[in-house]
Amino acid sequence: MGDKNNTFGSSASSRRTDPGWAHVIQVSENNTNDLQCMYCMKVYKGGINRIKQHIAGGYKNVIQCPKCPEDVRNQMHEFIAKKREQKSIMNMERPPEFDDVEVLGLDENEEEEELMQEIGSERRRQVLEVTVNYDNFGKMIRAIGNYGKEMKPPSFHEVRVRLLNKEVQIINDLLESHKEKWENYGCTLMCDGWMDRKGRTLINFLANSRKGSVFIKLVYASDESKTAALLASLIEKELMEIGPEKVVQVVTDNASNNVATGRILEANFSHLYWTPCAAHCIDLMLEDIFKIRVFKETFRKAVELTGFTYGSSGVLNMLRKFTNGVELLRPGQTRFATAFITLGRIHLQKANIKKMFTSESWTTSK
Numbered sequence: 001m002g003d004k005n006n007t008f009g010s011s012a013s014s015r016r017t018d019p020g021w022a023h024v025i026q027v028s029e030n031n032t033n034d035l036q037c038m039y040c041m042k043v044y045k046g047g048i049n050r051i052k053q054h055i056a057g058g059y060k061n062v063i064q065c066p067k068c069p070e071d072v073r074n075q076m077h078e079f080i081a082k083k084r085e086q087k088s089i090m091n092m093e094r095p096p097e098f099d100d101v102e103v104l105g106l107d108e109n110e111e112e113e114e115l116m117q118e119i120g121s122e123r124r125r126q127v128l129e130v131t132v133n134y135d136n137f138g139k140m141i142r143a144i145g146n147y148g149k150e151m152k153p154p155s156f157h158e159v160r161v162r163l164l165n166k167e168v169q170i171i172n173d174l175l176e177s178h179k180e181k182w183e184n185y186g187c188t189l190m191c192d193g194w195m196d197r198k199g200r201t202l203i204n205f206l207a208n209s210r211k212g213s214v215f216i217k218l219v220y221a222s223d224e225s226k227t228a229a230l231l232a233s234l235i236e237k238e239l240m241e242i243g244p245e246k247v248v249q250v251v252t253d254n255a256s257n258n259v260a261t262g263r264i265l266e267a268n269f270s271h272l273y274w275t276p277c278a279a280h281c282i283d284l285m286l287e288d289i290f291k292i293r294v295f296k297e298t299f300r301k302a303v304e305l306t307g308f309t310y311g312s313s314g315v316l317n318m319l320r321k322f323t324n325g326v327e328l329l330r331p332g333q334t335r336f337a338t339a340f341i342t343l344g345r346i347h348l349q350k351a352n353i354k355k356m357f358t359s360e361s362w363t364t365s366k
Contacts, residue, residue: 019079020052022310023072025303030195038307039067047197052076071366072311174214181211186248191235192277193226193253201226205238216242228260235265239272249273253280286336302343305353314365322356323349 025036027043035051036043042065044051050062056076057064065073131137144151154163181187187209195201203219216238224230231252239247250265252258254276262274290299306328309315319328328345329338346353356362 018048018052019075019311020048020055022307023055023068023076024048024051032197033199037065037068038304039069039072040065052080056080069308069312071314075312178207178209178211178214181209182207182242182246185210186246187242188249188251188275189235189238189242189247190251190277191231191238191258193221203234207242226257228257228264231257231261232264232268235261236268239269244269244272247272249275251275251277253277254284283336286340290336290339298343299339302339302346305346306342318361318365319353319356321361322352322359 023038025038026032027034027036033047034043034045035048037051037054039055042054042063044054044062046062053059054062055065055068056073057068058077178187187207190204190206190208190213192204192206193201194204199222200220201222203221205216205219206213207216208214219234221230221234235250239250247269248271250262250272252261252274258276262276265272266274289295309319310329320326326345326349328349329342
C-alpha cells in the first residue's frame with residue numbers, strides 16, 4: 001500500500017522502468033512533474049519526458065544539459081528515437097477496425113502521446129511477464145498443440161462479448177467466494193489513496209480475509225477536498241455495502257487526515273478498529289533516517305553512483321562482470337526500503353566496485 005504516489009501520505013512509486021529516472025532527483029515526494037537534473041541541478045517542469053529532452057539535447061523547447069556525460073546523452077538520444085520508431089510502427093500496424101476508437105485521456109500534445117506510449121509499453125511488458133509466468137500458460141500451449149493445426153481461433157466478437165462476459169462471471173463468482181468468508185470470519189477493509197501520472201486522485205478499496213485479498217472498487221476523488229469527513233463518508237459507504245458487522249478493522253496509511261478519519265469511524269462503529277498501514281509506517285521511518293545529515297550525504301553519493309552506473313549500458317555491463325552479476329538496484333516494497341537495500345548492496349560490493357574503477361577495462365574505456 002505504500003509503494004505509489006500516495007495522496008494521503010508521502011510514499012511514492014518505486015517501480016519506474018524509464019531510464020530517465022536514473023538521472024533525475026524528484027523535488028517533491030508527490031510531484032512527478034517538477035524534476036531536477038542530477039548533472040546541472042536545474043529543475044524542469046513537464047515530467048520525465050521533458051527532462052529526457054534536456055539531457056539528450058537538440059529540442060527547441062528545452063535547453064541542453066551542459067554537464068551531462070556524452071555517453072548518457074547518446075543513450076538518451078537512442079532511447080527517444082527508439083520510442084518514436086516503435087510508435088510509428090504501431091501506427092502503421094494498427095488494425096483498420098480500431099481507427100475510429102477514441103483513446104481516453106489522449107490529446108494532440110506530442111509529449112503526452114509519448115508518455116502514453118511509454119505507459120502502454122510498460123503495461124504490455126507487465127502483462128506478458130505475468131502471462132508467461134502463470135502456472136496455466138504451459139498447459140494452454142500444450143492444449144493448443146494437442147488440438148492440432150486445424151484449431152480455429154475465437155473471433156473479435158467472441159472475445160469482446162461471449163468470452164469477456166464469461167470472465168466477468170468468473171470474477172463475480174470469485175468475489176462471492178470471498179463474501180462467504182466475510183460472513184463467517186469477518187474481513188479487513190483496506191483503503192489506499194494514490195495519484196496517477198495525470199495527477200488524478202484515485203482511491204482503491206480492497207478487502208482481506210482468510211480467503212485472501214480482493215479488489216472491490218476504484219473511486220475517483222479529484223474533485224473533492226481530501227478531508228477526514230470526506231474519507232470517512234467514502235469508507236462508511238463501503239462498510240454499508242459490505243455490511244458493517246462483517247468488517248473488523250479498516251486499514252489506511254497514517255497521514256494526519258487518515259488518523260482523524262480513523263477516529264470518526266471508531267466513534268461511529270463501536271466494534272471497529274482503525275489500523276495504520278505497516279508498509280507506510282516503515283517507509284516514513286526510513287525517510288526520516290535519511291534526513292539525518294550524515295545519512296543524507298551518504299544517500300546523495302549513492303544516488304550519484306547508481307545514476308551514473310545505470311545511465312550507461314557500457315558501465316553497467318562492466319560493473320556486472322566485477323560483481324558476478326549482482327545488481328546494485330533492487331526494488332523493495334517501499335521507496336525508502338529500496339534505497340536501503342541499494343545502500344546495502346553497494347556496501348557489500350564495495351571492494352568489487354573499487355576494482356572496476358581502478359581496472360584496465362575502466363582506464364582504457366571511453
